Each structure stands twice: as structure tokens, then as C-alpha cells.
Amino acid sequence: MTAQQxxxxxxxxxxxxxxxxxxxxxxxxxxxxxQGEVIALLGENGAGKTTLMxxxxxxYVADAGTxxxxxxxxxxxxxxxxxxxxxxxxxxxxxLADNMTVLDNIALGTQSLFRPSFDRAKAKQRIVSHAEDxxxxxxxxxxxxxxxxxxxxxxxxxxxxxxxxxxxxLDEPTAVLTPLETDALFRTLKMLVxxxxxxxxxxxxxxxxxxxxxxxxxxxxxxxxxxxxTANTDRKALAGLMVGEDIQPPxxxxxxxxxxxxxxxxxxxxxxxxxxxLQDIFLELKAGEITGLAGVSGNGQAALAALIxxxxxxxxxxxxxxxxxxxxxxxxxxxxxxxxxxxxxxxxVGMIGDMSVTENVVSExxxxxxxxxxxxxxxxxxxxxxxxxxxxxxxxxxxxEARVRLLSGGNMQKLILGRAFDGDPQMILASQPTRGLxxxxxxxxxxxxxxxxxxxxxxxxxxxxxxxxxxLSDQIIVMSKGRLSSPSKRGARTIAxxxxxxxxxxxxxxxxxxxxxxxxxx
Amino acid sequence: xLLDAFDIFLTTGFWVAAIRIASPxxxxxxxxxxxxxxxxxxxxxxxxxxxxxxxxxxxxYAGGDLWTGVMVAALSGALFGLLHGFLxxxxxxxxxxxxxxxxxxxxxxxYFTYRVALSESTSPPKIEPFQPYPVPGLSEIxxxxxxxxxxxxxxxxxxxxxxMVAWVLYRTPLGLAVRAAGENPVAVExxxxxxxxxxxxxxxxxxxxxxxxxxxxxxxxFNSFFFEMINGRGWICIALVVFGSWRPGKALIGAILFAAxxxxxxxxxxxxxxxxxxxxxxxxxxxxxxxxxxxxxxRASYPKALMVPYQKGER
Numbered sequence: 060m061t062a063q064q065x066x067x068x069x070x071x072x073x074x075x076x077x078x079x080x081x082x083x084x085x086x087x088x089x090x091x092x093x094q095g096e097v098i099a100l101l102g103e104n105g106a107g108k109t110t111l112m113x114x115x116x117x118x119y120v121a122d123a124g125t126x127x128x129x130x131x132x133x134x135x136x137x138x139x140x141x142x143x144x145x146x147x148x149x150x151x152x153x154x155l156a157d158n159m160t161v162l163d164n165i166a167l168g169t170q171s172l173f174r175p176s177f178d179r180a181k182a183k184q185r186i187v188s189h190a191e192d193x194x195x196x197x198x199x200x201x202x203x204x205x206x207x208x209x210x211x212x213x214x215x216x217x218x219x220x221x222x223x224x225x226x227x228x229l230d231e232p233t234a235v236l237t238p239l240e241t242d243a244l245f246r247t248l249k250m251l252v253x254x255x256x257x258x259x260x261x262x263x264x265x266x267x268x269x270x271x272x273x274x275x276x277x278x279x280x281x282x283x284x285x286x287x288x289t290a291n292t293d294r295k296a297l298a299g300l301m302v303g304e305d306i307q308p309p310x311x312x313x314x315x316x317x318x319x320x321x322x323x324x325x326x327x328x329x330x331x332x333x334x335x336x337l338q339d340i341f342l343e344l345k346a347g348e349i350t351g352l353a354g355v356s357g358n359g360q361a362a363l364a365a366l367i368x369x370x371x372x373x374x375x376x377x378x379x380x381x382x383x384x385x386x387x388x389x390x391x392x393x394x395x396x397x398x399x400x401x402x403x404x405x406x407x408v409g410m411i412g413d414m415s416v417t418e419n420v421v422s423e424x425x426x427x428x429x430x431x432x433x434x435x436x437x438x439x440x441x442x443x444x445x446x447x448x449x450x451x452x453x454x455x456x457x458x459x460e461a462r463v464r465l466l467s468g469g470n471m472q473k474l475i476l477g478r479a480f481d482g483d484p485q486m487i488l489a490s491q492p493t494r495g496l497x498x499x500x501x502x503x504x505x506x507x508x509x510x511x512x513x514x515x516x517x518x519x520x521x522x523x524x525x526x527x528x529x530x531l532s533d534q535i536i537v538m539s540k541g542r543l544s545s546p547s548k549r550g551a552r553t554i555a556x557x558x559x560x561x562x563x564x565x566x567x568x569x570x571x572x573x574x575x576x577x578x579x580x581x
Numbered sequence: 582x583l584l585d586a587f588d589i590f591l592t593t594g595f596w597v598a599a600i601r602i603a604s605p606x607x608x609x610x611x612x613x614x615x616x617x618x619x620x621x622x623x624x625x626x627x628x629x630x631x632x633x634x635x636x637x638x639x640x641x642y643a644g645g646d647l648w649t650g651v652m653v654a655a656l657s658g659a660l661f662g663l664l665h666g667f668l669x670x671x672x673x674x675x676x677x678x679x680x681x682x683x684x685x686x687x688x689x690x691x692y693f694t695y696r697v698a699l700s701e702s703t704s705p706p707k708i709e710p711f712q713p714y715p716v717p718g719l720s721e722i723x724x725x726x727x728x729x730x731x732x733x734x735x736x737x738x739x740x741x742x743x744x745m746v747a748w749v750l751y752r753t754p755l756g757l758a759v760r761a762a763g764e765n766p767v768a769v770e771x772x773x774x775x776x777x778x779x780x781x782x783x784x785x786x787x788x789x790x791x792x793x794x795x796x797x798x799x800x801x802x803f804n805s806f807f808f809e810m811i812n813g814r815g816w817i818c819i820a821l822v823v824f825g826s827w828r829p830g831k832a833l834i835g836a837i838l839f840a841a842x843x844x845x846x847x848x849x850x851x852x853x854x855x856x857x858x859x860x861x862x863x864x865x866x867x868x869x870x871x872x873x874x875x876x877x878x879x880r881a882s883y884p885k886a887l888m889v890p891y892q893k894g895e896r
Binding site: 118138139142143148150152154155156157158159163164166167168169170171172173174175176177218 | 752753754755756757758760761764765767768769770771772773774882884885
């Protein structure tokens, strides 16, 4: 795409600095974007990518630096000014109102608030024509709540195009998409560029960055640490820049598969939040194996995790542990059966932010004789337990008395690991264990899970990160709309196969999907 | 006796009373509905109605025109709305606690002002209230004309307000912004509209309507101001908004239904002639509204961001 590199500069950021208390989120960052160019902004969680884009879009006010779009400097902290300058942003968390229609969401704020009536017909016509021009098919009268995640993203992009955006910023756009939807998004981006738009693509996924961008900017710890033409670099070099050190991929030994520890037989249960209901689930977890559960979020993973950790009761079916049917199931009985739990949301469920490290680590066991006697807490023993976790799991915290919410995500997760792994659990439920962690913490969590596997624990790894699932799992199951696919051994299904299942196709007769492979080739 | 109890529904007097009783509820329900649609629960409603009842009436008592009284009531309501909006929107305080605080403050401030301003009078002074105004032509329709078109101008205004609220909410860009602020404020901010302005504005307009609802009692239904005269009507309106699933038309039906129960129980007391204790009848509309809420509100989908404070720059 050399032709585009001669395009004129449409956006220029110069010396952007932003601090939150002692944290320097952006340290004097400068770059420019040319007409028809796709820039990838690559960096780990917490590298400062989102902060930078929020400054550009006026959600935050920078401490220093200027943003210039099409030759005009933008006033600080004014989203309207960014919109007027034809900058559109597709946020990581969609900014759509679910109970309103596509048309309402797109047209919101595009007509004067003091007009006596809203020109629906005109808005609808404009949406339809833009949707056709850019190949973004969507029904203007559909409720957002009825749309799939991929469709919602199309609405977000249309929202920007409706306002004649010439610069489009996409913040982690693929995080919520299935592989198929991701491909569709990339086709859309190509079409946008062909029509002269310029794009900033924010991501921490290397293969996507390589696939869509002309130029890559790498952020680390709030600083710009590298700028490369995509054609002149490769994944390995970018990974090194992004992390700042070499991360070794985990070494995975042959599984020492043991007896069946945990079994769900025909279990159905009501969904959690907006997630799907569980339908007739059969699941078998064996000692010494990691079972990976892949799927797009909201397909019942949360309900399955809640079921296993005891906060949700099955409406149908039974739970067997070590071959014995369990009659009453609760969080207490899950603990009694030595199931270690790493919950999906460590802030909301895993830890109590305003309580101390010590209080949090004993929160699953303070009733037992180990930490209490005749109704009184044994603070000495609790503190020694906290200190042992801090030491063994390398938790960086000022003291066992520190409030947990002051800890970073990685350190909080280490505390949860310490708590879950205490007492050598025979089974571990790891729900999104690496979400939002930096690469160092991710590899630590992976190593700990593999260690537990080597000790003979049965592990269920629920993750939306397909790479993670495919790397760690001895067998993989896909979840879609509350149903489970048949398990497949490591390497038996390709990414494309898994993607098809994640999109909800091929669940009937799913057990022989790997034998269908020759058909694909034909 | 059973036949008598049914015959009540056929009298025009009953329906005229029902519409009259409904009028203040309609104003206040629309006010609360606007606030909640923008995402702010306004429990100050009971106090704001008290303020409106007093200021509107007092303006007329002090020599003002009736419509000036309505304006003053609306303005004083908007002022308390501004206070509620400021505390709950930019400051993001608990909407429950603030609302109850506003009700306590507004009510006691009103009683205090009344005592200070009218320290000499032993019985509440009277004003010349709004008189029924037969709408030319329409009032001659048999039965319906008498019920709907021989009311006071404030009652007509109540119905016009419902139409206006429905129009603005569903047919204008402003209404779209208000509804979106109650569904997902982030979506509003991302489209370049200030959530703070939309929400505070909605609370002020809503509170002004609540105050007019209060003023209806002293300037149209009665002709003087009593302590405790709002008597829980504000709380009923909160329930009516839920009953109406946050939709103006449905809420209007709810208000008329409740008022009809209220008018009915008074007449039923006379028909039954004291066999049943009258408190049972007084209780009836409230029991029925609880039953209606149980039936209707379980299915209601409320504004997603209701009672969720929005702070710019936080995610």
C-alpha cells in the first residue's frame, strides 16, 4: 500500500501527556496519520492506548500537548469538537442504548435538540444509503438488544459514518467478535480505506495488527517505544517491543490423565445476567487435564461457572464428584469438595476491595478451625496464611493489611490464585483467568495452571481468548447459546472449526466434526 | 345494594369527579416520568407538590392572577428540581436519599413560610379558584361532553401536557436525547451531548409539572391551603409511572383508573350506609394500586440507567 503513504496528513498528535495521580498514562506522545492510512496502535493493557484515544476524542483533558485534525487544533475535552472535526470512535465497550432502535442510536445528537420534530424519514434514508455504500447491512428499525455483537459493532461504525467521519478510531474492536465476524470487520475496514477514510486500529493482538495495518506504533508504559512500517516488521519483533522482554511460550508436557473428578449429567439451569440459559449440559473433567471452554461471551459461560462454583443450582440433571452424585449443591459444598475457584470478575466477585489482603485470603475458610476458635478469629494464623501467599505467589503489596483495591490487577489475581490453590484442590475452575492482565502476569497465571495440572488437578479453563484456550487445553469444548459441543483433543479442530462452532453452527452431530475435515479440502 | 353499587358508574357526577381527582396526579406523574426517563428518580415529588400547592395559592392570595399563580408554582418547582438535579447529577449523590431530603426540606420550608406569612389567621384564607369552563361545542356532546369538557382550564392543561410529553419524548431530537440519557448516558456523551445538561433540564421541567400538580389542589380542586393536603399523592405518582411502564399514555390511564377508584369508594361509602367501616373504602384505591403494580410492573422494562449516576471521564 505504498500509494497511500504519500497522502496528506489528516491528524497530528503532538506531545500528549496525561497523568492520573502518580501514574503517567501518556508520556509526551506524538504521531501523525495520513489520508487513507491504517495505523495500528499496539500495546499491552495499561500501556496507555485507550487513554490516548480518549484524549483525542475529548473524553479526557490532556495535561500537555495538542491534537490537530485537518489543520485545525481541537479544543480540549470536547467530544462535540472531535465529532465536528469528522473524527469517529468505535469504543471497546459499545456506547449504544439497548432498548432503542438502530435509527435512534445513530441519529441521536445529529439533529438540533430544539427542533420541534425529529425527521425520521430523512435519517432512515441516510442510514440505508450509508449501509449500502459501505456494505454494512443492518435494519434501522431493529432494537439494539436484538442484535448480535457483530451487528452492534456495525451500528457503531455506521454511527461514525453517518456523521461523515473521515478518521475512524477503533478501540480493541475484535475483543468481542467471533473469528468470522472479525474477518467481516477487516473487509469493512478495507472498504472504508478504499473510500478515503483513515483509520487508527487499537489492539494488543499481533496477528490482527499485521493483517490490517500499514504502520504500527507501539506503546509501552505510556511511552511510544517503536514505530514501524508493517511491511518491514514481523510479529516477533513487535512482541519484543510491546512487552520489552522476551516472553517464553509455556512448555506443555503430555497430560497424565487420571480418573474422572467432576461430571455434569444433563444439567439445565437459568442463565446469569444477560447470558444464555444452560441446556442439557454433559461435561466430564479428568484429573491431570486442562479442559478449555471457548466461546463468545454471553453464551452461558457465566452460568456454567456459577453452577460449578455453587452459586447457581441446576433445574435439571445431576452433578457427580468422584463418581458420587451430589444432592445439595452450594458454594460451601463446592469448597468442601476441594474445588478451587478463580472467578471471572476479580473486582466484583473475587475480592472485596475495601477489605485487607488478610481478610480476603481467609474469606473462604474463616469458619474452619484453622482460622477461628469458638467464634473468634485467629488473626495470627490468618496473617501467617496471607504472608505465605504473598511470598509463594510473589504478590507485590505493602503489607497483609493493605486494602486489596490498591493492588494492580495482576497482583490481585495472584492473591486469588493463592487462595484457590490452597489445600491442593482436586479441581480448579478458572474463569477468564487472564482477562485484563499484562503479558507477564498472563504467563505467570498460565504457569500456575500448568503446575496444578502436573499435580493432578482437573482444570476447567473458561476463556474468550481462543489462543489461550488452544495453547493450554488438553481438550477443547465450545459453548454457544447455552449448549456445549463435543470435546476434541488438542489440535483436532482448526481455528476455523472452532469459529464455526462459536458462531453456533454445527452443534448437531458435532462429535464428528474432525472427521468432516476432508470435505473442507474437497 | 349491589345494583346501586354498579349504578355509580353510570352517573356523570362520578366520572366528572374521577377526572378532577386525576388531574393533579396526571401533572405530577408526567413530571416524575420525565425525570425517570432521563435516568433520575425524583422522590422529592411529595415535597415539590406541597411547594407548588402553597406558592401558587399564595400568589393568588397576595393579589396575583390565577395563571401567574400557576407560573410561580412551576418556577418554584423548577427551583427545587434544580437543587435535586445538582445534587444527583453533577455530584452523583444517592437519588433516594437526596429525594427524601428534598421532600422533607420542601415540605417543612412550606409550612414554615405559611406560618410566618399568615401568622394571624386561624382558619385558612380562601381564594377565588379556577372555575369550570365548558368548551364551546364539545361540552354539548351527551355524557362525554359533561365529563371531559366541563372541567376547569387546569384539567384541560393536564391532558395537553400528556400529549406534549408524548410528542417531545417520541417525536423530537430532544426527547431522543432524554430517553437515551436514561438508557445509556455514555451513548449520549459519545454523540456530543452533555448528559448533565439533559438530566438536570429534565429534572427541572419534571419538577415544575409536579408543582403545577400540587397547585391544582389549592387553585382548582379546593380554594385554600391546608397542611398535609398532598397526603401521599406524590408517592402514588411514583407507582403510576411504574404502572404506566414509563409511557405517558399508559401512565395517563393509570392516573384516571386510580382516581376512579378513589371517586368510587367515596360513593360506595354512601351506598353501603355504614355497614362496613369507612376505612376499608379509603384503603381500596391503594390496595388496588398495589395489586395492579404486582400484575403490571413485573413485566415492565424500566430505563436501564435509572438511578445510575454518570460521571464524565469514568468508565
